[in-house]
Amino acid sequence: DILMTQSPSSVSASVGDRVTITCRASQDIDTWLAWYQQKPGRAPRLLISDASRLQSGVPSRFSGSGSGTDFTLTITSLQPEDFASYFCQQSHSFPWTFGQGTKVEV
């Protein structure tokens, strides 16, 4: 199985900050990587597919980059509604696997 390792596991930030979350795959997954946002008690929401493709309706302050084994999710100018957990997921090969999550908190 492909192991997805996110860092940090949590980050303290303030409104207006730039936040960067890293996801590392245990093997080359090309750009078969997605990022999700999850708020407490809610289902995850797809933010980015193919490592860098922003989904419709997702604010442009979110961006993704990377390929191979190293990927980054960046939130520029953090907004109050962005305090949440973020997960990466690979779809290179079964079983699909997720990172353990990064909680962005005040």
Add this chain to the structure above:
Amino acid sequence: QVQLVESGGRLVKPGESLRLSCAASGFTFSDYYMSWIRQAPGKGLEWVSYIGSRGGPTTYTDSVKGRFIISRDNAKNSLTLQMNSLRAEDTAVYYCAREGDGYKAPFDWWGQGTLVIVSS
């Protein structure tokens, strides 16, 4: 709009069975691959099972192989997960999720989840 609504979660004892359902609407259900994904309390996400748009192929994560069965009824726009021989470690919120358009697409729509608790 796209809606996925799970049901069937409840408290069961170890070794018992449970059937989860997911009702889909707002899109052509038979065009999409579907998955079940679970999240144990306070934990991360774990993909459980996947089914092709016409009912096959199906695949499962190792920990549920031989115990869980995924199926779908495209005439009724419904997805099912039959869970047998349940264990404490199966305790989680179970989400049904749609795989988006395209090859190896990520999950673009999720239901609100249904909670399964396995405890004596």
